[in-house]
Amino acid sequence: MENCSMKRGFFFLRPCDHPARRQCTLCGKPFCDEHLRIRPGKNEPACLDCLGKELQKPSRGSDYEDDLFEPGWSYGYRRSFYSGSHYRPWYIGQANADTSFDGHEVRVFDSESADDFDDDPNAEADGFDS
């Protein structure tokens, strides 16, 4: 079965490893249940990326404030964040030559670094002031 097409994350993008269940009616890609929602006003599934893009449309006007606490908001907002702050997200996972996110350049960890992510985080204090 095909995997979900969603790239999880905000600062660190990574592929979703859940099996895809249904297709998004807007972009046509397959997604898992976690990344699909029913489009408001229409009885059709749409992925959080597409819903997030709709939430970011300036034509939504006063409704925008209510979108801030919707699950799809951060998926839509990350695009404008990357463009506005010139942030290049880190990519965790199998990367190929054209690994990018919607035209945004990504930075890739090598597999050796990625192995170090899960080291015991309590081995040393976080380094913050108490």
Place this chain on the structure above:
Amino acid sequence: MKLFSALRKYFALTSAQRQFISKGIWACNQPPSTIISFLRPLAAFDSDLDKGRDQLMKIGCGGLILSFVVAIMIGNEVIPESSAGIAMFLVLTLGVGSFIARWLLGSMDMHNNLRLFVVPLLNALQQDMAPGKNMIFKVDLRGKTCKSKMISQKHDNPGWFRYPKLSTYIFKDYWFSCVAPLVDGSTLKITIDDSVRQRKKTYSSSSGKTKFKTKIKIKSKITASLSMKTKIYNLDKTGPLNNLCDRLKVKDKNQRKAVGMTVCQISTSEDSVLEPAVCLNLVGKILMNAAPAKAKGA
């Protein structure tokens, strides 16, 4: 009407959520999804309540205007004397009742930072949290000028009926903090503390009237710190970050390096709202400055 929607949402809240509305303070060590599921209904309720209170204000004003119209109509005998009392009672109840309801609902109104800053920020941070890990979270929305947050006060009183009298109150409001282990093994800490100066002035105007004025100045110190693994990141060059914030703090340990950036924002209203982008930008700048310890390239 949004007010009914707000009330419906209020009655759907759990007792812990209602307790948060009345107390205004909450701290926990839970998975981010649990924290967001706790706060999201509160944010939706607060949004509807704000809109509902705006509607009540309009209805109240409309009711008072209508009562003048009804009074004129009674005066001109357009409304028969027998039903004049009932008509006046109804419009006054509508006007005054709306204002009273609006005032009563004010006690359930939470600071807009909850829905416009806290929830969207957690929404974004949740995406990058290490799976199965908890977030240490604290939010305090009791108000920036509540008595328990006052650290000093000074009164300049020249005596009875002598002006100007000036009282200055200083408050410290540590209203937001969260510590989140991220998917790359780093630990993110975000704190916001507000220093509040409130000045109450009583003075005599040129016409001899006694007037009161209250001014408030809030300095919000927003700090984002990332404790990153030196095995994964090369953080030798933190110099450029100095120009991107008001204060940079770098702390070295054997396996980790903590980089903290602070920016300050000044506002003159207790109701001013922070944007989640302020915190996200700080984290983004720290991460943009980090190079991989073993580079492969993009």
